[in-house]
Amino acid sequence: MKANLADQNPLPVSFADVEAAAKRLQGKAFKTPVLTSQTVNKQTNSQVFFKCENFQRTGSFKFRGACNALMQLSETEKRQGVVTFSSGNHGQAIALAAQLLAIPVTVVMPTDAPKVKQEATRGYGAEIVLYDRTQVSREELTAKIAEEQHLTIIPPYDDARVIAGQGTAALELIAEVGELDLLLVCCGGGGLLSGSAIAAKTLSPRCKVIGVEPEQADDAARSFRTKTLQTVNNPDTIADGARTPSLGKLTFPLVLHYVDDMATVSEEAIRTTMFFMWERMKIVVEPTGVLAAAALLSGVVKAKNQRVGVIVSGGNVDLREVDRFF
Incomplete structure (x- = not known):
């Protein structure tokens, strides 16, 4: 190594x-x-x-990381809910994992994300917030939503x-x-x-x-x-x-x-x-x-x-x- x-x-x-x-x-x-x-x-x-x-x-593989992250939240964090940003696969994964664990979830997605991924994410029970990726920083929008609604952010990849x-x-x-x-x-x-x-x-x-x-x-x-x-x-x-x-x-x-x-x-x-x-x-x-x-x-x-x-x-x-x- x-x-x-x-x-x-x-x-x-x-x-x-x-x-x-x-x-x-x-x-x-x-x-x-x-x-x-x-x-x-x-x-x-x-x-x-x-x-x-x-x-x-x-x-996709994203369910592995999403579920592992959500399972380690505190009971207070689970009750308050989570938010993430995703072009689709992580959003779907978080949405399903949250549904299985009875955790409220919001997913910030670009307007041009594949419709099949948007529909699946919504189908798993997530609230979707759409944004224009050419005009808006998804990280900044997610941080704003998390602060206003007291949600825990689960990043799509930069999380241990x-x-x-x-x-x-x-x-x-x-x-x-x-x-x-x-x-x-x-x-x-x-x-x-x-x-x-x-x-x-x-x-x-x-x-x-x-x-x-x-x-x-x-x-x-x-x-x-x-x-x-x-x-x-x-x-x-x-x-x-x-x-x-x-x-x-x-x-x-x-x-x-x-x-x-x-x-x-x-x-x-x-x-x-x-x-x-x-x-x-x-x-x-x-x-x-x-x-x-x-x-x-x-x-x-x-x-x-x-x-x-x-x-x-x-x-x-x-x-x-x-x-x-x-």
């Missing part, structure tokens, strides 16, 4: 936190399937294991409880298939990437962990290489879950400490991989959900004769708007 700037301060999440989250989530989060593809193995000359979080509750919960996806994968040579994980705000890297480096120490972003939203890759937090403003990518402005105060040092490299993929690679997984693997995956697979299948990341884990992060696609992907 390499030393770097992250070593100057204690890291905010440990493997013990991930293990505790896994125990907490038993009976609440699904143990998602691991799929393989002869076609992919032949194409990559490797043995590839797809951890399919598109089959998780609410259709959320990060630990997300790490259970990689924990499950390695527990099922054994040690890996390489683990590919999509990256938006870095919650899934940092949590998964913690689990991978502990359970499979020789495993190389690579985070994957869209080329048009490459703030984490730039941050990783410069060791200075970089930002991106409302990037134009079909991977809406990766439109986060930057890594977080917690996820940045974790990424620096545990992640071996970052890669970026083109919009065309995202589309091609998404259609491949729909048509050949028969699973519905959203654009953000295929980022890790796109890096492998497009050749951006080479993995000859290796055991490769790929986390498929989500499958919430609005099929009524599928023509926008063409």
